Amino acid sequence: MREVLKIFKIGGGIIDDAAQLNQFLAALAQVPGRKVLVHGGGKGASQMLQDLGIAPQMVQGRRITDAATLDVVTMFYAGKTNKQVVAGLQARGVNALGLSGADGNVIRATKRPVREIDYGFVGDLDEHSINADLLQQLLDAGLMPVFCAITHDGQGQLLNTNADTIASSLARALASFYEVELHFCFEKDGVLADINDETSIIPQITPGQYQELKTSGVIAAGMVPKLDNAFAALDAGVERVVIENALKINEPVKTILCRS
């Protein structure tokens, strides 16, 4: 039987709140077994861009990562946030190791091709992006990889990459070696059956039920891309996807997406 590997993804909201981040890290330290963390950005980088007088570059309503922006987000995500999270986990007895995709060539991305919009220094991942061999060696050495949302192209260029995409790609690539649980942690307790009732958590959703929930309009528009992505990960071999509150990862309330 394969070992369980839990991959947690946290977003910017919790990164911005030191007390909540500490609460999450304390809970994460209690999770037994092999685990990986992927963290998003937070508002700190945007604030720093503003403080440095670097105007946000927008094209057709989409944010562009120009060279100055890439510099700041790399500093913020790979420097400040990643090292604070790693030091916070070390303080709680977890042997965390911070990684960008460039470190150990662990995630190699491709700069997004210019079509209607030139997104700038943004990296897309494919099925060959993840260096699963090295990740296994790091996990075997008792380390917990902690990823920021910066990758590289193998030619010396760093690239800004979506943290959800990194988490899903890691889960898919490692599903050949582990029984992978992919945990998307956010500010709600799970997927709601009634958007106006925070307690209406749907405990479990199968692919068939998901189609019904989409058809009946129960699942709100904003959740659809996240859940489509989650079910795609299940199709690709991930054992289960968990949608849960970042502050309640060790509590039973959550939504579990499973293959059947």
Add this chain to the structure above:
Amino acid sequence: MREVLKIFKIGGGIIDDAAQLNQFLAALAQVPGRKVLVHGGGKGASQMLQDLGIAPQMVQGRRITDAATLDVVTMFYAGKTNKQVVAGLQARGVNALGLSGADGNVIRATKRPVREIDYGFVGDLDEHSINADLLQQLLDAGLMPVFCAITHDGQGQLLNTNADTIASSLARALASFYEVELHFCFEKDGVLADINDETSIIPQITPGQYQELKTSGVIAAGMVPKLDNAFAALDAGVERVVIENALKINEPVKTILCRS
């Protein structure tokens, strides 16, 4: 016979000059065998502190690392510089892995005690600071550790730490497992016999010769702490210390400090 491990330390000057940094990284990629890089800061962090309106904190002429300064140097050293160096080495076929001391608990420091001056968030190292076991595992996995000058105290606090000290401490701790060569790379070709003659490189210095050179005043005041530190590393088991030009690491001109 033990394997050779070469530890290179580069300073801020070369970090600030993209063309020189690329030249160094290309030369470093040509160095065979196991190797480690430690990089200092550079002026970028000072410039960013200025751009953000964070005034340098000075006490009795010494720079203090307050919380705001620590944030910026962590971003700059562990984020921007470290990831650029790692991506640059990856582009040249070197499987570099960027590390702060918090990552894998690889360097645990102690916040400098407040005596006459409170230096703020500055970390000092001792003989137990280096996690040599993990470094051996990383080197065995074919990785080249790349250290920035940020460590942690194991209690969640990041600390600014002198890059020369990190390089020396790594060299001493790894000398039990490897035949360690410690390379201090700077802007001159080596130790000069005549400070006004850049070609007057002393090719080799033994401890006895060093005492004579100090007594006779040939070695200038500024070099003494660096060389004292280097000879202390030799006393502690490091095989040799090399003082050389960062842009000429694969050329024969250099000063080699050896135990006898």
